[in-house]
Amino acid sequence: xxxxxxxxxxxxxxxxxxxxxxxxxxxxxxxxxxxxxxxxxxxxxxxxxxxxxxxxxxxxxxxxxxxxxxxxxxxxxxxxxxxxxxxxxxxxxxxxxxxxxxxxxxxxxxxxxxxxxxxxxxxxxxxxxxxxxxxxxxxxxxxxxxxxxxxxxxxxxxxxxxxxxxxxxxxxxxxxxxxxxxxxxxxxxxxxxxxxxxxxxxxxxxxxxxxxxxxxxxxxxxxxxxxxxxxxxxxxxxxxxxxxxxxxxxxxxxxxxxxxxxxxxxxxxxxxxxxxxxxxxxxxxxxxxxxxxxxxxxxxxxxxxxxxxxxxx
Amino acid sequence: xxxxxxxxxxxxxxxxxxxxxxxxxxxxxxxxxxxxxxxxxxxxxxxxxxxxxxxxxxxxxxxxxxxxxxxxxxxxxxxxxxxxxxxxxxxxxxxxxxxxxxxxxxxxxxxxxxxxxxxxxxxxxxxxxxxxxxxxxxxxxxxxxxxxxxxxxxxxxxxxxxxxxxxxxxxxxxxxxxxxxxxxxxxxxxxxxxxxxxxxxxxxxxxxxxxxxxxxxxxxxxxxxxxxxxxxxxxxxxxxxxxxxxxxxxxxxxxxxxxxxxxxxxxxxxxxxxxxxxxxxxxxxxxxxxxxxxxxxxxxxxxxxxxxxxxxxxxxxxxxxxxxxxxxxxxxxxxxxxxxxxxxxxxxxxxxxxxxxxxxxxxxxxxxxxxxxxxxxxxxxxxxxxxxxxxxxxxxxxxxxxxxx
Numbered sequence: 001x002x003x004x005x006x007x008x009x010x011x012x013x014x015x016x017x018x019x020x021x022x023x024x025x026x027x028x029x030x031x032x033x034x035x036x037x038x039x040x041x042x043x044x045x046x047x048x049x050x051x052x053x054x055x056x057x058x059x060x061x062x063x064x065x066x067x068x069x070x071x072x073x074x075x076x077x078x079x080x081x082x083x084x085x086x087x088x089x090x091x092x093x094x095x096x097x098x099x100x101x102x103x104x105x106x107x108x109x110x111x112x113x114x115x116x117x118x119x120x121x122x123x124x125x126x127x128x129x130x131x132x133x134x135x136x137x138x139x140x141x142x143x144x145x146x147x148x149x150x151x152x153x154x155x156x157x158x159x160x161x162x163x164x165x166x167x168x169x170x171x172x173x174x175x176x177x178x179x180x181x182x183x184x185x186x187x188x189x190x191x192x193x194x195x196x197x198x199x200x201x202x203x204x205x206x207x208x209x210x211x212x213x214x215x216x217x218x219x220x221x222x223x224x225x226x227x228x229x230x231x232x233x234x235x236x237x238x239x240x241x242x243x244x245x246x247x248x249x250x251x252x253x254x255x256x257x258x259x260x261x262x263x264x265x266x267x268x269x270x271x272x273x274x275x276x277x278x279x280x281x282x283x284x285x286x287x288x289x290x291x292x293x294x295x296x297x298x299x300x301x302x303x304x305x306x307x308x309x310x311x312x313x
Numbered sequence: 314x315x316x317x318x319x320x321x322x323x324x325x326x327x328x329x330x331x332x333x334x335x336x337x338x339x340x341x342x343x344x345x346x347x348x349x350x351x352x353x354x355x356x357x358x359x360x361x362x363x364x365x366x367x368x369x370x371x372x373x374x375x376x377x378x379x380x381x382x383x384x385x386x387x388x389x390x391x392x393x394x395x396x397x398x399x400x401x402x403x404x405x406x407x408x409x410x411x412x413x414x415x416x417x418x419x420x421x422x423x424x425x426x427x428x429x430x431x432x433x434x435x436x437x438x439x440x441x442x443x444x445x446x447x448x449x450x451x452x453x454x455x456x457x458x459x460x461x462x463x464x465x466x467x468x469x470x471x472x473x474x475x476x477x478x479x480x481x482x483x484x485x486x487x488x489x490x491x492x493x494x495x496x497x498x499x500x501x502x503x504x505x506x507x508x509x510x511x512x513x514x515x516x517x518x519x520x521x522x523x524x525x526x527x528x529x530x531x532x533x534x535x536x537x538x539x540x541x542x543x544x545x546x547x548x549x550x551x552x553x554x555x556x557x558x559x560x561x562x563x564x565x566x567x568x569x570x571x572x573x574x575x576x577x578x579x580x581x582x583x584x585x586x587x588x589x590x591x592x593x594x595x596x597x598x599x600x601x602x603x604x605x606x607x608x609x610x611x612x613x614x615x616x617x618x619x620x621x622x623x624x625x626x627x628x629x630x631x632x633x634x635x636x637x638x639x640x641x642x643x644x645x646x647x648x649x650x651x652x653x654x655x656x657x658x659x660x661x662x663x664x665x666x667x668x669x670x671x672x673x674x675x676x677x678x679x680x681x682x683x684x685x686x687x688x689x690x691x692x693x694x695x696x697x698x699x700x701x702x703x704x705x706x707x708x709x710x711x712x713x714x715x716x717x718x
Contacts, residue, residue, distance in 0.1 A: 035424045081607065088610040091366055093521060095563060096491045100601040106596035110651070111658050195464070219552060220485060226428045234424065288443070294436035298417055301429065305420050 002135055007252045013141050015248025016148035020203040021221065022228045022240045024196025025198050030235040031172045034090050037097040038259065039076070039200055040222030042105040046070045047200030047208025047217065048108055051119035059122040059209075067201035074197025078190050101218065109215045116214035144206050151199060152241075168192060227293045231300050233310020242308055247293045254289040328477055332470040340469050342585040346578040347480045348537050349385050353562045353577035354484050355530030355572075360559075361567030362491065363523045364503025365419070366427045367404065369434025370531055371554035376410050376437075377403030377532025378539040379448060380551050383541075385456035391408075395461035400479050400536035405531020408525050419517055434555055441547040453546030456539075480627025483530055488570060490526070498521050553595075560602045566612020575614050593655050597648070635706045644698025650692035652676055657683050 049066035128136035159165040232239030382391040384402035418429040457468040565576020656674040673680040
């Protein structure tokens with residue numbers, strides 16, 4: 001029972017983290033119509049910058065400064081790279097951000113080496129929040145979830161309750177009209193790009209300390225985030241939230257389940273045959289946890305191609 | 314047309330004569346270049362001609378490679394087919410898996426399509442290590458090329474001719490495909506899928522078939538790779554393989570037929586040459602790709618073709634030369650900066666620092682100290698000087714064009 005509670009909690013927090021990255025991605029997609037392939041690289045850069053700054057400035061300053069620097073990087077990317085390529089079409093924008101993700105990964109490898117760095121949770125935060133049935137729950141996980149929730153509340157309020165938010169939403173919906181009304185739309189786009197990068201950088205700075213910080217983290221998370229966005233429906237913030245939580249919970253529950261297809265087939269008397277056949281049939285569900293999001297995505301594409309909450313194309 | 318044909322014949326003669334001209338190592342590199350060229354051309358059928366951007370083409374390349382290795386090991390090592398026909402196994406598996414994957418991924422277009430192909434490839438990559446029977450785990454699966462048709466297939470030259478034969482055949486088939494009504498429909502899929510649908514074509518089936526054909530030819534490339542190294546490891550399913558073919562294709566130019574092949578051959582040649590000299594080759598490849606995307610959206614070969622056709626006005630040698638000099642100087646500076654940084658941040662340097670102090674590193678025949686101003690002034694200065702030259706030439710050219718208009 002405790003294990004299930006813990007797994008659920010872990011899953012929700014991992015989902016919130018996924019949402020922190022996919023929120024920026026969805027926001028940028030809704031705004032510019034381009035999927036920013038290098039978005040997960042911003043997450044990685046956030047983690048590495050926080051790791052670098054931590055000895056100099058301390059943990060708290062590092063997790064504030066690193067996302068700000070990442071936001072600056074994002075703004076530069078929008079201003080000097082994407083805006084230039086915009087005229088060539090969406091495919092080129094996707095490709096150039098893809099190239100950027102390759103370059104960022106290689107630069108990280110050049111400076112930090114092609115292995116994980118020891119970016120760890122500071123000892124002051126490394127204690128257990130509560131214990132349940134003899135198992136302790138790390139406080140840092142709750143901290144990650146809390147930061148994510150605060151960020152969304154802030155983002156949500158900004159988009160729905162402020163004047164800036166109205167302009168942003170209008171610029172996403174009808175950029176030409178907003179420009180005609182005298183608003184600086186390129187500036188709006190640039191700031192949204194910066195905010196998206198900030199969120200990804202913050203997620204990286206905080207999560208990098210808990211999970212591993214290595215040059216492959218961008219790709220590993222990036223693929224899951226893309227799955228989240230496709231499952232939720234491109235451009236839909238609520239869809240991204242739902243899909244993030246579903247995938248997060250599914251992942252962390254699957255890790256604890258040692259059931260294979262052979263066991264299931266054993267119920268109908270085909271267990272021995274399945275075990276003899278081997279291959280996919282005898283694989284444990286726990287070792288397949290990493291592949292589950294992809295299966296979910298294929299299922300969603302078959303049943304509801306526009307994503308859970310996406311609008312019909 | 315005559316000029317085109319004679320160019321193709323000249324290249325073919327050169328390729329046939331290569332084993333007599335090159336050393337063993339270079340011939341091996343040529344085999345790699347041919348395989349990369351075929352892979353890129355098959356990829357371009359999908360993303361250049363039909364406009365479907367795939368981020369996971371390594372999957373079909375890898376499946377082709379594994380299919381071939383298993384075909385080689387079939388019947389106690391006698392092989393399912395005689396060695397020269399083994400790529401057919403790769404083609405078949407690529408085609409079938411492409412039909413399945415294509416059915417799913419072509420449900421959606423554009424960005425969604427790209428994400429689905431990426432996810433499918435990652436799915437396979439995540440599954441592969443668990444399926445030891447098929448993918449052989451960490452060690453991979455190895456096999457031997459059996460003699461067939463009176464040929465031993467032991468020497469590099471024999472392998473080269475085998476790979477050359479298949480590459481030329483497949484590229485010729487792909488070229489022929491662009492001339493058929495099916496090839497024109499694929500082009501229509503890229504330009505205006507909606508209109509094609511209104512004309513009564515089944516765009517989903519069309520997309521699936523283009524995908525399957527592209528995957529089939531990628532499977533042949535994978536098969537040739539497996540025949541060449543006599544092994545397959547699940548490393549061929551990694552993202553890097555998909556990345557490399559994508560970068561190569563667009564650096565060459567996805568919309569001209571020979572662009573991807575030339576791009577891939579050139580990039581894998583540079584990769585081969587520089588693998589001994591630098592550890593940062595992938596970084597350079599990424600930077601070249603980004604620069605091409607930003608400044609030469611048609612790709613290098615595409616741009617050359619457009620210039621030769623006179624689409625950008627008459628050729629003027631002097632500004633072209635000045636730009637070339639500027640780019641050469643800037644890249645020399647950039648490469649020097651990257652190489653120095655790479656050396657100062659390497660683990661070797663950390664080990665050297667254990668002895669105390671900040672020892673200089675060796676690069677391009679000189680010793681460079683990390684805190685000497687000259688170490689950084691030279692590369693940065695070269696880069697800026699080169700870029701400045703290009704900027705000046707560009708501005709003058711723009712002014713000229715304006716004056717003419």
